[in-house]
Amino acid sequence: MADRNHLARIRQGIETWNLWRKENPDLRPDLMQADLSGADLNGFDLSQADLFGANFWAANLKDAYLNGADLRGANLRDANLSQANLSKAKLYRAKLDGAALDGAVLDGANLSGAILSNATLSSVTLRGVDLNGKDLRWADLSNKDLSKADLSHANLEGANLSQANLSQAILAGAVLNKANLNRANLSHANLNRANLNRANLSQTDLSHADLSQVQALATNFSGATLTAACLEDWTLNSATLLGAIQCDYVYLKVGQQERRPGSGNFVPGEFTRRFNRAVETVELIFLNGIDWKALLDSLHQVQCECSNLTLTIQALERNDDALVVRVRVPSGSSEREKAEIERELKQEYESQQQAMAEKYQAQFNVEVAQIDCYRQQRANLMELARLAANTPFATDPKVRGEA
Numbered sequence: 001m002a003d004r005n006h007l008a009r010i011r012q013g014i015e016t017w018n019l020w021r022k023e024n025p026d027l028r029p030d031l032m033q034a035d036l037s038g039a040d041l042n043g044f045d046l047s048q049a050d051l052f053g054a055n056f057w058a059a060n061l062k063d064a065y066l067n068g069a070d071l072r073g074a075n076l077r078d079a080n081l082s083q084a085n086l087s088k089a090k091l092y093r094a095k096l097d098g099a100a101l102d103g104a105v106l107d108g109a110n111l112s113g114a115i116l117s118n119a120t121l122s123s124v125t126l127r128g129v130d131l132n133g134k135d136l137r138w139a140d141l142s143n144k145d146l147s148k149a150d151l152s153h154a155n156l157e158g159a160n161l162s163q164a165n166l167s168q169a170i171l172a173g174a175v176l177n178k179a180n181l182n183r184a185n186l187s188h189a190n191l192n193r194a195n196l197n198r199a200n201l202s203q204t205d206l207s208h209a210d211l212s213q214v215q216a217l218a219t220n221f222s223g224a225t226l227t228a229a230c231l232e233d234w235t236l237n238s239a240t241l242l243g244a245i246q247c248d249y250v251y252l253k254v255g256q257q258e259r260r261p262g263s264g265n266f267v268p269g270e271f272t273r274r275f276n277r278a279v280e281t282v283e284l285i286f287l288n289g290i291d292w293k294a295l296l297d298s299l300h301q302v303q304c305e306c307s308n309l310t311l312t313i314q315a316l317e318r319n320d321d322a323l324v325v326r327v328r329v330p331s332g333s334s335e336r337e338k339a340e341i342e343r344e345l346k347q348e349y350e351s352q353q354q355a356m357a358e359k360y361q362a363q364f365n366v367e368v369a370q371i372d373c374y375r376q377q378r379a380n381l382m383e384l385a386r387l388a389a390n391t392p393f394a395t396d397p398k399v400r401g402e403a
Contacts (some may be wrong), residue, residue: 001031001033002030002031002034002054002388003029003351004032005189005275006029006030006289007031007034010029010036010041010044011192013043014042014044017044017045017143018043018044018045019186021045022045026383027035027241028049028050028313029046029047029048029049029050030049030050030059031046031050031051031054032050032051032052032053032054033052033053033054033055034051034054034055035039035054035055035365036054036056036059037056037057037058037059037075038057038058038059039056039060039083040059040060040374041056041059041061041216042060042061042062042063042066043062043063043064044061044064044065045064045065045344046061046064046065046066046069047065047066047067047068047069047085047253048067048068048069049066049069049070049179049203050069050070051066051069051070051074052069052070052071052072052073053072053073053074054072054074054075055074055130056075056076056079057076057077057078058077058078058225058325059076059077059079059080060079060080061075061076061079061080061082061084062080062081062083062084063080063081063082063084063339064081064084064085065084066075066081066083066084066085066086066089067085067086067087067088067089067105068087068088068089069086069089069090070089070090071089071090071094071341072090072091072092072094073092073093073094073130074091074094074095075092075095076095076096076099076304076361076391077095077096077097077098077099077325078097078098078099079095079096079099079100080099080100081099081100081101081104082100082101082102082103082104083102083103084105085104085105086104086105086106086109086110086168087105087106087107087108087109087110087195088107088109088110089106089110090109090110091109091111091112091113091114092110092111092113092114092116093112093113093115094100094111094114094115095114095115095116096114096116096119097115097116097117097118097119097135098117098119099116099119099120099144100119100120101120101121101124102120102122102123102124103122103123103170104121104124105123105244106124106129106356107129107383109129110130110135111129111131111134111241111282112130112132113134114135115134115135116134116135116136116139117135117136117137117139117155118137118138118139118326119136119139119140119344120139120140121139121141121144121232121391122140122142122143122144122151124144124358126364129146129149129150130150131147131149131150131151131154132150132151132152132153132154133152133153133154134151134154134155134242135154135155136151136154136155136156136279137155137157137158137159137161138157138158138160138165139156139159140159140160141156141159141164141252142159142160142161142162142163142180143162143163143164144161144164144165144280145164145165146161146164146165146166146169147165147166147167147168147169147185148167148168148169149166149168149169149170150169150282151168151169151170151171151174152170152171152174153172153173153174154173154174154175155170155175156174156175156176156179157175157176157177157178157179158177158178159176159179159180160179160180160375161179161181161184162181162182162183162184163182163183163184164181164184164185165184165185166184166186166189166327167185167186167188167189168187168188168189169185169186169189169190170189170190171186171189171191171194171196171288172190172191172192172193172194173192173194174191174194174195175194175195176194176195176196176199177196177197177198177199177307178193178197178198178199179199179200179288180194180200180201181201181204182200182201182202182203183202183203183204184201184202184204185199185204185205185206186209187199187205187206187207187208187209188207188208188209189206189209189210190210191209191210191211191214192210192211192212192213192214193212193213194211194214194215194217195212195214195215196214196215196219197216197217197218197219197329198217198218198219199216199219200219200220201219201220201221201303202220202221202222202223202241203222203223203224203226204221204224204225204338205224205225205339206224206225206228207226207227207228208227208228209229209230210224210228210229210230210254210273211224211226211229211231211234212230212232212233212234212254212380212392213232213233213234213235214234214235214273214350214395215235216234216235216236216240217235217237217239217240217403218239218240218243219236219241220241221240221241221242221245222241222242222243222244223243223244223245223246223247224246224335225245225246225247225251226245226246226247226271227246227247227248227250228248228249228250228251228256229247229250229251229299230250230251230252230253230254230256231251231252232251232252232253232254233251234273236279237279238279238280238331240279241270242275243254244272245271245272247265247266247271249261249265250267250271250343260262260274261319262319277314277326280324280328280329280330280331280333281314281315281327281328281329282326282327282329282338282341282342282345283325283326283342284326284342284346285304285319285322285323285324286322286324286325286350287321287322289323290323290325291349291353291356293352293356294349294352294353295325295349295350295352297352298345298348298349298351298352299313299345300344301348301352302341302344302345302348304390305344306341306344309330309340310330311328311345312327312328313325313326313327314327314328315324315329320328326339327345329341340376
């Protein structure tokens with residue numbers, strides 16, 4: 001509980017409080033769990049204070065000095081913290097939803113587990129700040145410098161990140177559905193497994209970004225830059241917008257593997273055409289040519305086994321040394337359904353090839369046996385001829401049986 005004398009002193013106003021702090025620089029104010037909701041603390045010196053679990057709901061803390069303060073579990077909902085100094089403050093599990101943090105200093109602050117949904121953060125510098133797992137739903141982070149920030153697994157649903165600098169930021173597993181990332185800088189950012197469904201990434205810089213396994217259903221990528229991005233197993237649908245993409249090349253596997261195109265760059269519009277086609281197709285890659293009979297039999301067999309399934313070959317392409325067959329699947333097929341169709345087609349193709357190989361081998365064995373039989377017969381005939389040639393003709397009529 002808060003020290004009663006300290007609590008009484010803070011209620012005497014800013015001049016009394018700040019003078020007392022100046023005269024007692026080594027004293028650490030104890031306002032633990034104090035109820036200061038709605039209080040006007042504009043410009044108060046609360047640096048290094050113990051504010052653990054304190055209630056500052058809707059309080060005015062504008063220009064307050066809170067550097068190094070212990071605000072763990074504090075209620076700062078709807079508080080005005082604009083221009084406040086929160087450097088190195090302990091904000092573990094603090095409730096900051098709806099708080100105004102415009103121009104606040106958060107350098108070195110511990111925001112682990114803090115709730116920042118609907119908070120306003122304009123002009124805040126968050127470079128390198130650890131926001132791992134933070135609740136930032138609908139937060140206004142537009143124009144913020146979040147370069148190299150750790151936002152992995154953060155909940156940024158509906159957040160405004162327009163024109164934010166997120167270069168080299170870690171957003172692995174982050175929830176960004178419905179977020180506005182228009183014109184943001186996400187170059188070299190890690191977005192592995194992030195949820196980008198219905199997010200706005202129009203004209204966003206995603207060059208060299210890791211987009212492996214992202215969910216991007218109904219996501220707007222119009223005009224985005226994707227050169228050198230990794231797109232391994234990303235998930236799109238027919239509502240995903242890929243118009244006017246700026247892209248020279250991409251990688252289909254992490255670690256800069258499986259470059260597309262294999263050499264050179266995409267011609268203008270090629271990226272959009274290629275990946276729009278891929279939305280409702282599965283891709284079968286053949287490295288050693290195609291057994292067309294096995295492939296067509298595979299399509300027929302999978303269709304027979306799966307009711308209401310129509311599969312057609314949409315395109316045949318050459319990628320480097322491989323042939324790629326794109327098979328159109330029913331419109332609206334989920335990624336899970338597409339993956340299952342692809343697995344079944346590949347498995348059936350291998351079975352068809354194996355069956356044909358066994359059939360040809362059996363025919364070959366028959367032919368080999370026939371050839372061996374012919375050779376044996378020919379050998380026997382030649383032996384008879386040789387024996388006949390080496391047997392002398394008898395001249396005595398008796399011996400010849402003519403007597």
